[in-house]
Amino acid sequence: MPLLSRRLLLGTVVCTALPLHLAAQTLTQNAKKSGHLVIIGGAEDRQQDRIILRKFLELSGGPTAKIRFITAASGVPDAVWASYQAVFRDLGALDCEVVPMLTREDASKPNVISQIANADGIFITGGDQTRLMACLWESPAFQALHRAFFVNGACVAGTSAGAAVMSRHMLAQGTPTAAPQKDTVSTDIGLGFVANAIVDQHFSQRHRLSRLLSAIAQRPDLLGVGIDEDTALIIEPNQSIEIAGKGSVTLVDPRRARTNREAIEDGDKLEMLGLQLHVLPAGRRYVLPPLTKARKPSSPFGDALEQLAKPGPMRG
Template identity: 65%
Template sequence: MLHNRRQLLSLLLGSALLPISCAAQPSRHGHLVIIGGAEDRQQDRVILRRFLSLSGGKNARIKFITAASGFPDVSWASYQAVFADLGATDCELVPLLTRDDASNPEVIRQLAEADGIFMTGGDQNRLMECLWESPAAKAMHRAFHLKGACIAGTSAGAAVMSRQMLAQGSVKPNPEKDLVQMDIGLGFIANAIIDQHFSQRQRLSRLLSALAQRPDLLGVGIDEDTALVIERGQSIEVVGRGAVTLVDPRKMQSNFDLISSEEKLEMLGLQLHLLPAGHRYVVPSTLKNNKKQPTALWEALYLLAQTGPMRD
C-alpha cells in the first residue's frame, strides 16, 4: 500500500493579513487544529479546550481516531479522561484500527455526523494504511467541508493533514538530497508539508530536505504543545506555548537536480517566518493595503488558509 501511494504521489502536482490578538469565536467555516505533539493534558490544556470550543462546546459530538498509536486503548483512555474533565458530554472512540474498518458503515456514520474529529499520535504511516482513499476518509472530508466540523490531529495526526505527507526521514545537521520520504496524506491542507515536534527534535534540516523535493509547497514546522489553527479561507492562529516555523521555498534556487542522493543541498532565496503562540492573522480582501508586514508573509499565509478540496 505504501509503495502504491508513493507511485501516485510522484504523479500528483502540488496542487494583507492583519495580526490581531488571540482568541476568536468559533464559526462553521470549518477548522483544522494541527498540533505539534505533546500537548498539555494536565494543567491549562489550552489547545484541547480550543478544539472542544471550535467543535461546538461541551455538547459537541467528538470522535477519536487512535489508529496511529501502537497502544490505541491507552491513548483513548488518556483522552477520554481529559475531555470528561473538560466537561465534554459526547466523546466516542471510532472503532477504526484496520483497512477493513475504514469501510465499516458504522465508522462512516460516526465520522460523517461528527462536530469534531481528533486523531491521536503514533505513526502516520500506520494511520494512512487505514485511511488512504477510504470511505472513512471521505466521511471526514464531508464532515469538514459540508458541516464545518473541526478536524484535529497531534503528532502523527498532524502529519497526515497535508496531501503531501512527510512519511519518514532522519535528522541531520544539514539538509541532504533524499533525506526524507514523502507519501500521501488526507489532503485537508493542499499547499504545505507539515512536520511536528519541530524545535524540540531539531527538524529544520529534514523539513528543508522535503521542500527541496517539493519547492512548490510551503513547509510548516510545529513545536510541541503548540497548535496551528486554520479557519478555512479566513484566518491562521497559533495556540499553545511554542511557535510555528513557516518556510516558503517558492522563489528558491536549489541544486537538487544536479547532485546525487545524500549530497548536501544548496537552497538559496528561502523565506522563513516565525509565528509565535498568541498571534492570529486574518485573511483580508486585498494585500495592497498592508503596509506593516512583509508581502511575502501575507502571500504564504493566504496559501496556507486555502484548504484542500473535498475528497468524495
C-alpha cells in the same frame, strides 16, 4: 496500502493578539460556519492549562458537541483513548467516543462511517502516520472525514502523526541531519486538508529544520510548516490562521529559492538560496482580507499565509 510515493492578499495582513476569552468566544461563534483545522505539534498539555484541547472543544461546539477520536495511528490505541477520554471528561465534554477503526476493513463499516460523518469534532491521535493512511486512504471513512469538514463544518484536529497527515503531500519518514541533504526523507499522500504545505511536528524539540528543508527541496512549490510541541496551528480556511499553545510555528517558503538539487547526488548537502523563513509565536492571529477576484498578496509573507489557509479539494 503500498506507499503511493517515496521519493494573504491584496491589502494588509492583519495581525492581532486577541484576549483569550474574546478569541475563544469569536471562534466558538464561527465554528459552525466553516470547518477548522487544529494541527498540533505533539505533546500537547493534558494536565494543566490544556489550552489546545480546550480550544479544540470550543471550535467543535462546546461541551455538548459530538467528539470522536481516531486512534488508528497508535500502536497502543486503547491506552491512548483512555488518556484522552479522561482529559475530555474533565473538560466537560458530554459526548466523547472513540471510533472503532484500526484496520482498513474497519474503515468501510457503516457505524464507523456514521460516527465520523456526524461528528462535530474529530481528533486524530499520534503514532505512525503511514499506519494511519494505510487504514484510511480512499476508504469510505476517508470520504466521511472530508464530508464532515467540508460540508458539516466539523473541527478536525491531529497531533504528532495526526498532524503530519493533514497535508496532501505527507512527510512519512526521515532522520534529522545536521544540514539539509538531497532525498534523505520519504513522502507519501496524506488526508489533503492542507493543499499547499508539508507539515512536520515536534519541530524545535527534535531539531527538524534540516529535515523539513530536505522535504521541501523535493517539492519547492510547497510551503514547509514546522510545529513545536504543545503548539497548534489553527486554520479557518481562507479566513484566518492562529497559533495556540506554548511554542511557535516555523513557516518556510521555498517558492522563490534556488537549489543545487538537480546537480548533486542523493545524500549530498543541499544549497538553498533565497529561502524565506517566518516564525509565528503562540498567541498571534493573522486575518486574511475578504476574498475577491482582484485581490493580490500585499507581501511575500501575506502570499505564504494565503497559500497556507487555502484548503485542498473535497474528496468523496
